[in-house]
Each structure stands twice: as structure tokens, then as C-alpha cells.
């Protein structure tokens with residue numbers, strides 16, 4: 001039996017989108033691919049309301065986390081760490097031989113702009129990394145306020161991971177002063193895994209031109225040059241996934257970005273209410289994610305056991321991430337999942353747990 005995915009990626013992919021992948025292949029140097037890919041970029045720009053350069057890389061989101069560091073940082077980078085993915089970006093920066101400092105908060109808490117400002121006052125950083133939606137803790141970082149702060153530091157680039165939120169939560173890329181925004185296909189986009197989307201502004205591209213060791217595969221300058229000249233990707237892309245992306249962008253346009261955001265918000269509010277009535281939210285109040293709710297296991301339920309029972313009924317949720325296993329559990333409400341489906345899931349959890 002298929003288990004409907006209420007996990008924070010991969011998420012449910014609708015049949016129409018899955019089916020789009022079964023069309024016969026085209027060559028990635030054919031004009032039909034140029035048409036497909038330039039069409040995708042145009043649709044992305046329209047939906048995300050940006051004129052920035054957009055690239056769709058055949059890779060998962062982590063590749064763009066690494067690329068953002070390699071393209072935008074010569075030496076000094078400040079990494080905000082409030083969970084597993086913030087920590088991953090910090091470690092990536094170190095592995096790329098950058099001089100990385102961290103602003104760290106306890107898991108469940110959010111990074112605050114003043115914590116970043118304190119560091120920026122003490123040292124020049126070329127970039128600050130922030131995970132907007134920390135999937136491991138269900139915490140939403142205040143990128144609006146952090147972006148406003150970074151306006152005072154024009155030499156510091158703002159690199160933002162929206163892997164588990166873009167196309168679900170409302171992200172104003174230009175308004176938040178974001179220089180590099182990155183995401184993966186398998187979360188709020190509701191696509192199969194395998195594509196990473198990078199939205200890169202001119203400031204980041206200019207900076208990249210002066211940074212050596214950008215590598216080849218995800219060199220922002222190379223990707224932009226190739227796109228400008230040919231309307232294609234420099235290396236062979238996952239063409240079948242591009243078909244799915246193209247179809248899904250049409251579906252998202254049909255729903256409307258504001259409606260999509262409101263649907264996510266309603267699902268989040270529903271799950272939060274249920275969680276507060278029966279358990280406790282793990283996220284600091286006021287910083288709750290719109291796409292995934294992390295619930296503190298205050299009733300000491302057997303989370304793995306619950307998931308096993310849910311599995312028999314055709315649903316899957318997530319246990320806590322890493323060290324939070326069994327102490328927390330996560331319900332994702334992202335992608336194309338509806339409020340009705342969330343209510344059905346919650347009803348089943350109530351039945352299993354006798355709530």
C-alpha cells in the first residue's frame with residue numbers, strides 16, 4: 001500500500017506531475033529543450049516575482065549550499081546554526097576551506113538579527129548563511145528582519161536556504177534582500193527529488209567573478225553565461241524531471257501563489273492547534289514553520305510505533321531528526337497536500353493514540 005507522505009520531503013507528487021515524466025526524451029542540445037528550459041525559467045521568475053538569474057541544477061539542494069559558499073566566499077563567512085541544516089552549511093563552509101564562524105542557538109530556538117549584528121560589528125564577513133525553515137526543528141528564521149539588518153552591511157551577501165519552504169511559505173526574495181536563495185524540488189514544490197533551484201542576484205554574480213575555486217559543475221558565472229548564450233544548462237540535465245517541473249509550475253500558477261501560501265498557513269495552524277491541545281510545540285513561540293510542525297513528545301508516546309500503525313492505514317509522518325528522535329516528531333504540511341488530507345491524518349493519529 002502506498003503511504004501518503006506527511007514527511008518533510010520527499011512529499012506527495014500528484015499523478016499528473018508523475019505522468020509528465022513519461023513523455024519521450026528530447027536531446028538537451030535540441031531547440032525543444034531550449035524552449036522547455038527557458039519556459040521553466042520564465043515561469044519561475046513570474047511565480048517568485050524576481051528578475052534575478054535562476055538556475056535549475058540537476059542535483060539536490062545540498063549541492064547549491066556548497067555552491068553558494070564556493071561562489072560567494074573567498075575567506076570569511078558567518079553561518080547561523082539553529083538545527084541540523086544550519087550546522088550542515090557551517091560544516092560545508094569548513095570543508096570548502098573557508099574561515100567559517102557560527103552563531104549558534106539551542107535547537108528549537110530561532111536566530112535573531114541582533115545575534116548576527118553583534119558578529120558583523122566585530123568582523124567583516126563576506127556572507128551570512130541562514131536556513132529560513134529549519135526542517136529538523138520546525139523553526140522559521142525571521143529573514144525579513146535579518147534582510148533589513150543586512151542592508152546596513154552592503155558588502156555582506158545574504159545566502160538563504162529555503163529548501164523546505166519555497167513554494168509553500170511566502171518568501172519575498174528582493175524585499176528580504178536575499179542575494180542567493182536556494183531550494184530542492186522534493187519539498188514544497190511537490191516534485192520528485194533531483195532538481196535544485198538557485199535564485200542568484202547580480203550582486204552575488206559580480207562577487208563570484210572575483211572568487212577563485214568556484215569549481216565547474218555549479219559555477220554561477222558559468223551557468224549564467226551558458227544560459228545567456230544558449231538558453232540551456234552546461235551539463236546534461238534530468239530532462240524527465242524538467243517535464244515534471246514544467247507541469248507543476250503550470251499547476252502552481254493555476255492555484256496562485258497567495259492561495260498556495262494561505263493553504264499552507266491553514267494547514268500549519270490546524271496542526272499547531274492540535275499539537276498544542278495534545279502535546280507542546282518544539283519551536284519557540286512566534287517562529288513556527290509554515291510547512292512543517294515539530295511536536296515535543298510530552299506524552300512520551302512511542303513515535304516509531306505510531307508511525308508503524310499509521311503505515312498500516314496508508315500514512316507516513318516523521319520521527320524527530322537525529323538527536324531529537326522519539327523526543328519529538330514532525331508532521332509536514334507542504335507541497336500539494338490539502339487541509340482535508342491533513343485532517344484525515346490527524347483523525348487517524350487521534351484514533352491510534354486514543355486522543
Ligand SMILES: Cc1ncc(COP(=O)(O)O)c(C=O)c1O
Nearest residue numbers: 060061062085133135163164184
Ligand atoms: C532546510 C534544509 N536544507 C537543506 C537540505 C538538504 O537538501 P537536499 O536533501 O535536497 O540536499 C534539507 C533536506 O531535508 C533541508 O530540509
